[in-house]
Amino acid sequence: NTKVPLQRGRSLMDWIRLSKSGVDLRGTGSKPLQISMEELKKHDKPNDAWIAIRGYVFNITRYIEYHPGGESELMRGAGKDATSLFEEVHRWVNFESMLKSTFIGTLIQELPSRTIKKTPSSLTVPVGNLARTSNMISQFRNVLQLFQTDFRQNEDTICLHVDIVSITSNLSYTINLLHQVENTISVEKNQSIEIILKKSKRGLNWDNFGFLMQNRSFQTKFRPCTLVSKSNVTHDTLLLHFRFPDSTHMIPPIGAHVFFQTNVDGVVIRRPYTVAMPSITDGGYKIDSKNFYAVIKVYSTGALSNVFVNLNPGSEIPVGTYEMKFHLEMISSFKQVFMLAAGTGFTPMIRILHHCLFKTDKKVKLGLFNKQQRDILWKNDFETL
Numbered sequence: 401n402t403k404v405p406l407q408r409g410r411s412l413m414d415w416i417r418l419s420k421s422g423v424d425l426r427g428t429g430s431k432p433l434q435i436s437m438e439e440l441k442k443h444d445k446p447n448d449a450w451i452a453i454r455g456y457v458f459n460i461t462r463y464i465e466y467h468p469g470g471e472s473e474l475m476r477g478a479g480k481d482a483t484s485l486f487e488e489v490h491r492w493v494n495f496e497s498m499l500k501s502t503f504i505g506t507l508i509q510e511l512p513s514r515t516i517k518k519t520p521s522s523l524t525v526p527v528g529n530l531a532r533t534s535n536m537i538s539q540f541r542n543v544l545q546l547f548q549t550d551f552r553q554n555e556d557t558i559c560l561h562v563d564i565v566s567i568t569s570n571l572s573y574t575i576n577l578l579h580q581v582e583n584t585i586s587v588e589k590n591q592s593i594e595i596i597l598k599k600s601k602r603g604l605n606w607d608n609f610g611f612l613m614q615n616r617s618f619q620t621k622f623r624p625c626t627l628v629s630k631s632n633v634t635h636d637t638l639l640l641h642f643r644f645p646d647s648t649h650m651i652p653p654i655g656a657h658v659f660f661q662t663n664v665d666g667v668v669i670r671r672p673y674t675v676a677m678p679s680i681t682d683g684g685y686k687i688d689s690k691n692f693y694a695v696i697k698v699y700s701t702g703a704l705s706n707v708f709v710n711l712n713p714g715s716e717i718p719v720g721t722y723e724m725k726f727h728l729e730m731i732s733s734f735k736q737v738f739m740l741a742a743g744t745g746f747t748p749m750i751r752i753l754h755h756c757l758f759k760t761d762k763k764v765k766l767g768l769f770n771k772q773q774r775d776i777l778w779k780n781d782f783e784t785l
């Protein structure tokens with residue numbers, strides 16, 4: 401984690417306040433400009449920094465101090481089309497909304513010249529992305545075949561059978577169904593997953609299932625999730641139990657985080673939270689596809705904290721599809737696991753710890769650092785363990 405401590409008065413809330421204050425953060429007037437690459441390049445210094453992301457150009461000079469990843473990280477994108485850099489680090493960050501008041505204009509798309517001559521040494525091939533893309537495409541083909549060939553039907557229902565071979569990233573598929581179905585969906589989960597849909601026209605024989613729409617899996621999709629219950633883990637940390645909407649079944653793998661989204665004074669904010677567990681002691685605990693838990697520390701000046709404090713059981717909050725940087729395979733060959741955590745930094749380790757203790761014969765050691773006794777998450781559970 402490369403998050404840097406921000407100066408006092410440079411929190412997200414402070415940034416929102418500044419951007420709403422009417423202070424001119426553009427320095428170019430309010431009329432959107434058409435900006436060339438040549439012009440953009442000139443603004444690459446901390447006291448004059450522009451950035452282009454997905455075709456939009458922003459003046460980030462004043463934002464630098466507020467950037468949670470620090471000045472040097474943000475400056476890597478200054479004076480450039482930083483789209484791919486941005487996508488690499490945190491494509492979920494809602495920059496359009498956060499930087500709205502610094503928006504200068506759009507980047508003029510330069511047409512590729514026909515006479516580009518590149519020596520092989522100057523060609524850069526994004527190997528990581530290529531591998532990822534081709535992997536996605538092959539998975540996409542598999543699913544396509546699967547949907548076309550592997551469905552069952554009876555008078556009333558259509559049943560789709562999905563085998564999950566490995567979950568390395570989050571893929572979402574949109575299927576254009578051949579015929580109408582009812583607005584109810586049920587999912588059965590044994591070795592594989594079966595999605596059961598009710599035919600609108602009973603007895604109609606479907607020749608096939610339909611066809612797959614364009615794969616849009618890179619987009620984070622937000623769904624309204626319902627808060628089921630809320631309790632305290634410590635004096636300043638909440639355990640929140642959420643339920644996915646009826647049509648959603650999702651099992652975020654160990655190590656995955658989901659995104660919560662909220663609107664603070666008109667600015668859309670997204671934050672990742674690791675999917676947690678209700679307790680660390682229960683060896684029989686099984687995550688299911690309808691419920692998930694999050695452990696959230698409440699900060700008095702936190703932009704999202706207040707949202708969670710004021711969220712009551714029964715209310716909804718948009719939650720985005722999961723993402724992950726940690727994969728269990730990373731530790732599969734180790735016999736011993738040693739974890740170091742500070743405060744709520746322990747949260748991402750809860751499910752890993754639980755998995756190691758109850759599902760493997762790994763030896764686990766945990767060094768847990770806290771400011772005060774009362775800050776220790778699940779203090780009693782640890783004693784039981």
Ligand code: HEM
Nearest residue numbers: 401402403468469473474477482485486489493495498672
């Ligand atoms: C393109 C150049 C940029 C780079 C290299 C960069 C890098 C980083 C890094 C390394 C972090 C820390 C990530 C972590 O906590 O693990 C971060 C966090 C963050 N950055 Fe950037 N950043 C860039 C541009 C931007 C821009 C233009 C915005 C505008 C809104 C932005 C907003 C944020 C936010 C909100 C976080 C906190 C993320 C979170 O907690 O989910 N960054 N950035």
